[in-house]
Structures are given as C-alpha cells and as structure tokens.
Amino acid sequence: MESRTSVPGLPAAGDVAQEVGHTVVGAAALKALAHPLRIRLLEELSRYGAQTASGLATRLGESSGSTSYHLRQLAKHGLVREVRDRGTARERWWERPPGPLVVATPGLATSPATRTAARLVSREFERGRAQALAEFMDHGVDQLDPQWTEAAIISTSSLHLTVEQLREVSEKAERYVRSLAGQYPNEPGAEGTLPVQLHLNVFPLMDGRAAGPPPGK
Template sequence: MEQDRKHQAAPASDHSDRRVDVVSLKALAHPLRIQLLNVLSQYGPHTASGLAERLGESSGSTSYHLRQLAKHDFVREVEGRGTARERWWRRTPGSLTINTGDLGDSPATKEAARLVTREFERSRADLLADFMAYGSDLVPEEWLEASVVSTINVRLTREQLADLAEQASDYVRNLAAPYLDQTAESTAGTRPVQLHFNAFPILDVRSDRTPAHTESPS
C-alpha cells in the first residue's frame, strides 16, 4: 500500500536518519536537485561550477538549485574552503527516509514523493548498469574481485519482509559506519563505492489483478 512504502537515500558521513517532511520533500522534488545530492553523496564536496561541468548544466543553474537545497538543509557550505565567488558545497550528513505514510493524502505531495524516489532509483539503476556493462574494461581486476552483485529470491510474509529489511539495513549501515568519513584526501587508494540492499515483493501481474474473492480453478 502507498502509505507503507519507504525510501532511504544513501547516508553521508554520520548515522542520523532524517525523515523528510512535506515542505522539504517539495523542495527536493526536482530531477537536477536529486542529481546534485547524488553527486555530493558519491564524490564529495564540489563547487557549483564543478557540479555544472560534471552534470552538463550551467553554473547558474546548479548554483540556484544548491541554494534551494541549502534552505532545507539537504546541502551545506564547506566552512573555510572556497571564496565568496566560488563556494564549496557538501551533502548534509545523515540518511534520508521518505515514508509516504507521513506525508498525507495530497495528490501533489504523492507526486513529489514519486518523483524523488524515481530519481533516486534511476540513479542507482544507472550506476549498476554502468558497472555491469563497463566494469571489466574500466575497473582494475582487484576491484572487480572485491565487488559483488547478489540476488536472493525467497517467499516471505509482510512481517518477515519488514523484519528482514530492517535488520539487513542496520547491519550494512553498521559495517559501513567506520568508513563514512573517508575522503580521497584522508585515505589513499579509495574510490567512490555504492552499497545496495533491495528487498521487495515480486509481483505476478496476472495473479495480482485477480479479485481477492475469486477462487482458482481446481
């Protein structure tokens, strides 16, 4: 059901979990703002011009959207770095959770939640697709050997799925916690790495469209 769905964006630096409210969600609901947040999460601090170059946008556009994100504390200026003309920005520490059950029944709010979650998932899918397609050509062998793409299929009740997802998410977060503050400057030999854990019921479209009261033929 719509109100039971949650989405968690990758954490940045600390373990805090921010539940995104309606006002902040609407401010985040722009494809370029999601892209900016993703780049800052994956590659660390950037200037508006650096983000513009990476994303193929104008620096005026990235600067404007960074300021809007900053108003809702999705990004922050890096203290002591840059100038008044060229500011550095970083992702605000912590993970983001979007729980549609917290957001009410407004169609506009639901559409904003769909846009945000769709953009986050599209980014994840694009990164995985690039790794699968080009990893063997672009990534050193030792990095390929350290990587894994794993899928497990299992039948669960709703309660079992919720419990498994919570435990797995907490476990991966705890494993990653010692490394969240590492940067290219602080630790030699690092490169951006993304960790995924997906857990969801598989839909059989024909069966799921069958009315609940209809019995299967014997």
C-alpha cells in the same frame, strides 16, 4: 560520509530534522527535492563529497548558474549545506549532511502533491542507482584493475515472506548495513579508494576521474 537514501512511511518530523545519525525530511522539503537536477546534485555530493557549483556544473553538463540556484534551494531545506571553511565569496563549496536521508511523508495517503513528489524522488534515485550499476557492468572489466571487479558483488535473493517477516528482514538489513558502513572512514578522495555503492549490490562507481585504465594499460 555515509550517504544512503530510503523512503519509508514514518511519523511526521517537520520539514527537515537532524536526528541521530540521519536526516529526516518532511513533505515540504520532499516537494523541494522533487526536481531531477536537484536529485542529481544530491547524488553527486553523496557519492564524491564536497564540490563547488561550477565543479558540479562541469560534471553534470549544466550551467554553473543553474547548479548554484538549485544548490541554494536545497540548502533552504537543509538537504545540502555550505562548507564554511572552504571557498571564497565567489566560489562556495557545498556538501551533504552526513548519514542517510530518511523521507518522512505522512501526507502520502491524503495529498496528491506529496504522492507525486515522492514518486518523482523515488524514481530519480532509482534511475541513478540503475545507471551506476549499468555503467559498472558495461565498463568495469575494461577500466578497472581486476581486483576491483573481483571484490564487487551483484546479489539478488528471492523470498516468500509475510508482512511481519518483510519488516523484520528490512529492519535487520538496515541495522547491519548501517553498522557495516560505520566501520569505515569513507572520506571522498582518500588515497587508494574509489567511490562504492552498496544496494546490495556492492560495486565501484565508474567515475571518470577515479576509474582510469588498469595499471600498465
């Protein structure tokens, strides 16, 4: 499952719409998402695939009642969905719809509440990205086989662009990343894989279950 999140200014698309290859989120769903735990839940499902409320509670240090409640709220807005072929009436499995999440917020210019929600969502997603990179930088060399750290890249390019050039670079980068990501099955838990994020930085996520010590240590 490809899982990327962007927050551009797009035309209104209702509350949540499943477009070709991505999910478009309107203002109402954006406000529902504007809760730190809900964003963390969405990130966990994006990174590691389908999980139960109790499994997510263990990973995040929350109660299963809390994660279950917030998963149901996300599901009301189509941001997560129940995995119908897994689990029981007592233990439901949840997943992210495939593809990137695109937030459509035409009310940013006129609605203080929508602006506040957009800021919180953007800030929390960025916090999660920064934390993931910091964990890799701090612990990757110690906990991963050297081939994983050698294959990763932390890259920054500084440019001076007009607004038209910036738009062109953004659109080309987005198309290329989508094309590149689409070449890989990206199945959580597949043998020989680790969860990886691409910013562009490209690095393995330091998930405790997957990123054990290198062989022989």
